[in-house]
Amino acid sequence: MTAAAPMLEISNLHARLADGREILRGIDLSVNSGEVHAIMGPNGSGKSTLAAVLAGRDGYEMSEGTVTYLGRDLFAMPAEERAREGLFLAFQYPVEIPGVNNMYFLRAAINAQRRHRGEPELDAGQFLRAVRAKLKLLDIGEDLLQRAVNVGFSGGEKKRNEIFQMAMLEPRLAILDETDSGLDIDALKVVARGVNQQRAPDRAIVMITHYQRLLGYVEPDRVHVLQGGRIVECGDKDLAVELERRGYGLLGDATAAE
Amino acid sequence: MSAVVDFPVKPEARPYLDAFGSGDPGRRAREPDWLAGYRGRSLARFAELGFPSRHSEAWRYLDLRALEQTPMLPAGAARPVAGEATRAQLAVVGFAGAAYRLVLVDGRFSPELSAIEGLPSGVWLGGMAAAVTERPDLARSAIEAPLETARPFAALNAAFFADGFVLDIAPGVALDRPVEIIHLASGGTGSSLHTRSLVMAGAGSRASILETFAGHGSYWRNDVVELRLATGAEFARVGLVEEAPDALHIGEMLAVLGPASRIASFVLLLGGRTVRHEATVQSQGEATHCALHGAFVLSGRQEANIVTTVDHAAPGGETREVFKGVAAGRAHGAFQGRITVRPGAQKVDAHQLSRNLVLSPRAAIDTKPELEIYADDVKCSHGAAVGDLDEAALFYLATRGIGRKEARHMLIEAFVREAVELVGSPQLREHLLSRLARRLAMLEE
Numbered sequence: 001m002t003a004a005a006p007m008l009e010i011s012n013l014h015a016r017l018a019d020g021r022e023i024l025r026g027i028d029l030s031v032n033s034g035e036v037h038a039i040m041g042p043n044g045s046g047k048s049t050l051a052a053v054l055a056g057r058d059g060y061e062m063s064e065g066t067v068t069y070l071g072r073d074l075f076a077m078p079a080e081e082r083a084r085e086g087l088f089l090a091f092q093y094p095v096e097i098p099g100v101n102n103m104y105f106l107r108a109a110i111n112a113q114r115r116h117r118g119e120p121e122l123d124a125g126q127f128l129r130a131v132r133a134k135l136k137l138l139d140i141g142e143d144l145l146q147r148a149v150n151v152g153f154s155g156g157e158k159k160r161n162e163i164f165q166m167a168m169l170e171p172r173l174a175i176l177d178e179t180d181s182g183l184d185i186d187a188l189k190v191v192a193r194g195v196n197q198q199r200a201p202d203r204a205i206v207m208i209t210h211y212q213r214l215l216g217y218v219e220p221d222r223v224h225v226l227q228g229g230r231i232v233e234c235g236d237k238d239l240a241v242e243l244e245r246r247g248y249g250l251l252g253d254a255t256a257a258e
Numbered sequence: 259m260s261a262v263v264d265f266p267v268k269p270e271a272r273p274y275l276d277a278f279g280s281g282d283p284g285r286r287a288r289e290p291d292w293l294a295g296y297r298g299r300s301l302a303r304f305a306e307l308g309f310p311s312r313h314s315e316a317w318r319y320l321d322l323r324a325l326e327q328t329p330m331l332p333a334g335a336a337r338p339v340a341g342e343a344t345r346a347q348l349a350v351v352g353f354a355g356a357a358y359r360l361v362l363v364d365g366r367f368s369p370e371l372s373a374i375e376g377l378p379s380g381v382w383l384g385g386m387a388a389a390v391t392e393r394p395d396l397a398r399s400a401i402e403a404p405l406e407t408a409r410p411f412a413a414l415n416a417a418f419f420a421d422g423f424v425l426d427i428a429p430g431v432a433l434d435r436p437v438e439i440i441h442l443a444s445g446g447t448g449s450s451l452h453t454r455s456l457v458m459a460g461a462g463s464r465a466s467i468l469e470t471f472a473g474h475g476s477y478w479r480n481d482v483v484e485l486r487l488a489t490g491a492e493f494a495r496v497g498l499v500e501e502a503p504d505a506l507h508i509g510e511m512l513a514v515l516g517p518a519s520r521i522a523s524f525v526l527l528l529g530g531r532t533v534r535h536e537a538t539v540q541s542q543g544e545a546t547h548c549a550l551h552g553a554f555v556l557s558g559r560q561e562a563n564i565v566t567t568v569d570h571a572a573p574g575g576e577t578r579e580v581f582k583g584v585a586a587g588r589a590h591g592a593f594q595g596r597i598t599v600r601p602g603a604q605k606v607d608a609h610q611l612s613r614n615l616v617l618s619p620r621a622a623i624d625t626k627p628e629l630e631i632y633a634d635d636v637k638c639s640h641g642a643a644v645g646d647l648d649e650a651a652l653f654y655l656a657t658r659g660i661g662r663k664e665a666r667h668m669l670i671e672a673f674v675r676e677a678v679e680l681v682g683s684p685q686l687r688e689h690l691l692s693r694l695a696r697r698l699a700m701l702e703e
Contacts, residue, residue: 055657058649079656080665088657095654099672108668109658116659148672149654165658 005071006030007173007204008054013065015053023049025229026065031173034201038215038240039208041226042248047208048092050226051177055089056082070172083109084116086172090162090179097149102161103131105149106168113169134167138194156187163194174198176207180214192217212244268308273329275305278417293390296402300416307410314408319592319624320534320563325506330478332418333364333449340371343474344444351472351500351693355685357438358383364444365451365479366421371440380428383437386454389424396426400456400484411508415482419454422483425467429460429488436466436686441481443473443502450478457483459491459519466494468686472529476504484512487519489543494522496686497552498693501530510536517543517572524681525552526690527562528697536565541603545574553582553677555694556589556621557701567596570603573633577607582677583614584670585621586701595640596628603633610640615647615673617666617702663702671698 008031015024023046031037041047053060054067056079067074069087077085097105110130111121122130135142138160150158159179166174176195180188195205195218207214215223215237223240225233227248233239267275278301289297309326310317344363348371352359360383361371367385374383382393389397401416423439443451459465471479479501487493501507507530513521527533539548554562568577583591593612614623627640647669655665674694681687 057653078662079653080659080661083657083659091654091657095648095650097648097651097654097669097672099676100668105655105658105660105668108660108664109655112659112661112664169658 004033005068007033007070008206009066009068011066013053013067014063015049015060016063018059018061022063023060023229024053027226027229027231029224029231031204031206033172033204035221036199036205036207036218038220038223039206039226039231040210040212040223040240040243043210045226046229047210047226048177051089051175051208054175055079055087080112081116083169084113088166088169088171088174090159090166090174090176092178092181094150094153094158094162096151098151100149102147102149103127103145106131106145106165109165110168130168134164137167137197138164139190140164155182156184159183159187159191160194163191167194167198172203174203174205176205178208178210180209180211188214189217212240215240265302265306267305270309270326270329271305273331274414274417275301277331289390290394292398292402297417300413304410304413304417307408307413310410316536316565316594319590319594320532321561325478328448330448330450330506332420333446333451333477340368341444344371344442347442347472347474348440351440351470351498353436353438353468353470353686353689355689356435357468358433358435359438359440360385360423361440361442362421362423362453363442364446365419365441365453367423378431378433380431380460381433382424382426384424386422386424386456387420389456393424393426396424396456396458400458400486401454409510411480412482412510415452415454415480418450418452419482420452422453422455424456425465426458427460427463427465427491430462431460431465432463433465436468436683439467439469441469441471441473441479443475443477443479443505445474447476450480453479453481455481455483457485457493457495459485459487459493461488461516462490463488464492466496466683466686468496468498468689470498470500471507471509472500473502473505475502477502478506479508481507481509482512483510484514485521486514487516487521489516490518491516492520494682495524496681496690497523497525497535498690499525499527499530499533499535500693501533503529503531505530507533509534511538513537513539513548515539515541515543515546515548518545519543520547520549522549522682523551524678524690525564526678526694527552527554527556527564528693530562531560533560533562534565535563537567539566539568539577541568541570541575541577542572544572546572546576548575548577549680550577550579551581551677551680553584553674554591555584555674555697555701556591557586558589559587560589561591562589563592563594565594568598568608570597570599570606570608573602573604573606575603575606575608577609579610580677580680581612582674583612583623583625584617584674584701585615585623586617588618588620590622592624592626594626594628596630597638597640598630599633599636599638601632604635606633606636606638608636608638612640612642613673614644615670616644617646617670666702667698670701671695674698
């Protein structure tokens with residue numbers, strides 16, 4: 001690890017819902033450029049809340065703690081600015097947007113980012129060339145791009161579309177929320193290949209998952225276990241294998257006993 | 259001067275009666291007796307009815323008090339002037355594709371702005387005033403058809419219409435390009451423009467029209483168009499309302515469907531202070547197909563109503579309706595859609611959908627489906643919804659770097675686009691989408 005500051009630094013993060021229920025109860029996590037992290041945990045542990053809070057979803061109150069992204073206070077930026085600064089969230093349940101053409105949407109996204117960076121917008125031709133190069137990677141037919149965003153897509157198509165968007169947007173930090181859920185083994189392999197091809201020294205990837213399955217294809221540098229709104233254990237890829245064997249239950253007992 | 263009358267007169271109708279008595283003697287001298295008689299009867303009908311009351315179901319959502327207080331009498335008989343401003347307006351609202359174009363300025367046919375040459379044989383297109391004398395065979399039967407129900411503004415229109423258009427298509431003729439009718443207003447203030455038009459689609463004919471309403475000034479447009487489809491005729495009408503910000507637009511479309519005929523109507527209401535579009539379709543023959551779609555996009559203090567009635571009097575008819583409404587600012591929109599299936603009109607299949615977006619706390623949209631079914635073997639359904647933009651979709655777009663304003667714009671455009679895409683002609687669809695984009699750019703300023 002270098003002496004440079006981490007790309008993402010989460011310190012003692014607490015987040016609660018409008019009704020006062022505290023979901024995140026003191027998260028500490030540090031992610032460096034070039035690393036792949038896995039955050040595992042049982043249902044209700046706060047995994048998806050962590051992803052949502054980082055991406056900027058409304059409806060949470062961050063009562064304590066800080067998150068620094070590329071040296072800036074993440075919570076000072078609205079969701080779209082985080083995205084333009086290279087933060088990407090692959091949704092567990094990608095949203096269907098009737099009437100908005102997938103290509104049109106993606107070009108608007110890319111051009112919003114390019115404007116933010118002071119780069120010229122891509123015209124239709126340039127954009128199409130960029131798209132074609134990345135489509136093959138994820139085994140996506142061009143017809144999918146002519147349809148409305150996620151409308152009528154199968155579960156697998158939706159997840160592949162998320163990773164395809166990631167490939168197009170080339171984020172600095174990608175958070176993949178349960179990207180493996182609902183995928184059969186072939187689709188899982190395609191998605192994993194897409195993720196692996198996007199590993200890069202200047203990019204960090206955080207995979208949030210319930211199961212070890214995806215980690216068999218995308219090998220993480222670090223594995224964290226999230227439980228009851230806290231990270232209760234950290235390790236390398238072997239921790240994921242161990243968790244698969246012994247389950248989260250035992251850990252839960254250990255935490256409770258602390 | 260008050261005309262001497264021997265029928266009951268509602269007070270708000272009085273100024274119109276006076277205007278009828280004093281206005282344009284030249285026209286009456288030129289017009290045939292049957293038309294003069296018809297105008298007189300219509301005026302009496304209007305005087306008796308007065309303005310529609312908000313207690314009448316079809317008018318409950320529209321505020322006509324301003325019109326009741328300040329009469330807007332018919333514009334004078336001056337020949338329309340194709341001035342610079344009018345030509346500029348034409349260039350803005352005109353359809354760029356190939357079309358036969360007929361332009362009406364201040365409610366009167368303007369030959370110099372029109373381009374109707376090259377029509378296939380068997381097609382007659384011209385002004386209503388000309389048709390009254392040149393083609394009384396067409397005009398008389400349609401105009402004189404009795405006004406059976408209480409339609410006060412149609413009656414007023416009959417009394418005062420100066421012109422309009424007539425399109426007659428012989429059996430079996432298919433038009434190779436759309437007919438574009440453009441109604442312009444040159445900037446008068448405080449007067450009303452009454453236009454009356456007629457389409458006769460012969461058996462097995464195929465045609466489409468784009469009717470655009472635009473203008474400068476503060477005026478009241480009172481337009482009536484009647485479509486008669488013979489057996490197996492296919493006819494499409496696109497109505498685009500882009501009236502001046504101060505204008506009042508009351509438009510009525512009446513369609514009578516013969517056996518196995520197909521009508522596709524689409525209206526897009528974008529401009530005007532108060533706009534009402536009423537479509538009445540009488541399915542009188544068996545196995546007709548009626549596609550009745552449309553949308554309104556409102557902001558500021560705009561008001562718009564879409565009122566539809568489809569009356570299935572014969573078996574086997576099919577009706578499809580999709581209406582979308584968008585209201586921002588302090589605008590108010592309403593959709594009222596009635597579908598009637600008469601006794602014996604078995605196997606009718608009708609579906610109606612009204613979906614609406616209310617974008618600000620002070621905007622409102624009312625939607626009121628009415629199904630009246632008197633036959634037992636039919637399929638009829640409706641759906642209605644009023645809501646705001648989908649927050650989940652807005653967040654999804656934000657996580658892709660798309661700012662809130664652009665994201666809202668994208669979702670609103672997509673919402674209306676779904677209705678516009680029901681227009682069959684790709685060129686007309688593109689035209690509507692470009693007019694829509696222009697309107698949406700000003701929606702939430």
